[in-house]
Amino acid sequence: MMTPEYIQTLRRLMEFEASRKEPPEGFPALPDIPAGRYTDPRFYQLEREYIWRKSWLLAAHIDEIPEPGCYMLWDNAGQPVVIVHADTGTINAFYNTCSHRGAPVVTDERGKSRRLTCKYHGWSYDHEGELRGIRDPQDFRDFDMSCRGLRKVRCEQFGNLIFVNFDPEAISLLEWLGPIADEWAEFQFDNCRLAARAIFDLDCNWKIAMEANTEVYHVRSIHPTTIAPILDDRRNVNTLYPNGHGRMIAPTPQGKSSLDAVAVPDNIVEIATVGEIARTCTQSYGLFPNWVSPLSQYVIPPLLFWPNGINRCRMETWTMAPQWPEGHKPDLWTVNEGSELCQVLVEDTQFGEKIQQSMESYGFEGVPLSYQEARIYHWNQAADKMIGPDNIPEELRVQQVIGEEWIYPNDPRIAQL
Ligand code: FES
Ligand SMILES: [Fe+2]
Incomplete structure (x- = not known):
């Protein structure tokens, strides 16, 4: 929680960052990130096997499947998933893979029905994934319907957001978020409606x-x-959280909104509980592995990044808000009704393809990161912990140089104030 004391500490940390002449005492030199982590198929496979398979991933918003019986397909993580709003009110996720011969059980992007019925031979499943009916059951000998249900994918909610995880053994979503779940209480994720969601292909x-x-x-x-x-970048304060998450807080000049650059719609209703920091600063979170979102009193607008091969990806742009004036859905990230990126994202994405080419060239070996870019290093350390350093070819590993003493709630900078 952002207590008054903590807010004061953050303000002092901003001044500390602005006045320091070198990285804070005790902060390590960051070894180069090997370029192969962006170009080597072996690392791409390790990401698939460990990171995408074991992380909590934002998949859907409750507004997309608002009523019992509603379902939607989701395959952004490279696995065929169907997400279902069950009669009981819970949200379930399954591999969209028929237990008979693997046909997709659902083929429409969205829909609503009492049963999920495979179009190949008509097996039908209920909202809990139980197999309820098969055609010509007399022709299967010793057939046990009870163990032929749809394979579940872990599915948990944070407010109106639906996250999935392909690892049956994963810790809960709340544990995964850790202290961030508390910090996000003021943004009322349980009150946010989905205003816009779009996806863009990028060549990197x-x-x-x-x-x-x-x-x-x-x-x-x-x-x-x-x-x-x-945005006063010299006063930016980065915070590193457990599980690879991170946060930046940078003050904005008086009277400016951190989101002015991406056009906050007029007359939009504020999230009343949002505190001082988010109102006067750019407060943005990176949620491991692929979520980046500024949060403000107006909107919750995460960007999500999904691999689509080693040198291609998809960027998803979301905008959520509690309510908006009739006919004025906020969409922070796009213009022309979701067909093009806004100016800020055009700027952010402009070099992606060329950077990818550089990284694949003979002339590029690794990425030296500054203290200001520590969140990127922290992300990489967390990635290697998740994969297991022993599973990673030595030349592709990062060294674990940022110690626990730099991970929230620890912060050696506070003693240096
Ligand atoms: S593959 Fe689904 S019923 Fe045969
Ligand atoms: Fe940027």
Whole structure:
């Protein structure tokens, strides 16, 4: 929770960041991130097997399946999933894979029905995934319907957001979020409605695209007229959380909204409980592995990054808000009704393809990161912990140099104030 004391500490940390002449005492030099992590198929496979398979991933919003019986397909993580709003009110997720011969059980992107019925031979399942009926059951000898249900995917909600996890052994979503769940209480995720959701193909590794939104070091070069005037990057305070998550808080000049650069709609209703920091600063979270979102008193607008091959990715743009004036759905990230990226994201994505080419060239070996870019390094450390360093070829590993003492609630900077 952002207590008054904590807010004061953050304000002092901003001044600390602005006045320091070098990285804070005790902060390590960051070894280069091997370029192969963006280009080597072996690392891509490790990401698939460990990161995408074991992380909590934002898949859907309750508004997309508002009533019992509603279902939707979701395959952004490369696995065929159907998400169902069950009669009991819970949200379930299953592999969209018929237990008979693997046909997709659901073929429409969205729909509503009492049963999910496979179009190949007509097996039908209820909202809990139980197999309820098969054609010509007399022709199957010793057939036990009870063990032929749809395979479940873990599915949990944070407010109106629906997350999935392919690992049956995963910790709960709340544990995964850790202290962030508390910090997000003021944004009322249980009250946010989905205003816009779009997806864009980019020609670079998904991490290249994501990292453009994970540091403020680029702001003065890339966003000289859009973000730079409303974000004081020298006063940015990064915080590293358990499980690879991170946060940035950078003050904005008086009277400016952190989201002015991406056009907050007029007359939009505020989230009344949002506190001082989010109102006066750019407060943005990176949720491991693929979520980046500024949060404000107006909107909850996550960007999500999904791999689509080693050198291609998809960027999803969401905008959520409690309510909006009739006919004025906010969509922070796009223009022309979701068909094009807004100016800020055009700026952020402009170099992706060229960076990918550079990283694949003979001339590029690794990425040296500054203290300002520490969240990127932290992400990479968490990735290796998840994969298991022993599973990673040595030349593709990162060293674990940022110690626990830098992970929230620890913060050696506070003693240096
Ligand atoms: S594959 Fe679904 S009923 Fe045969
Ligand atoms: Fe940016």
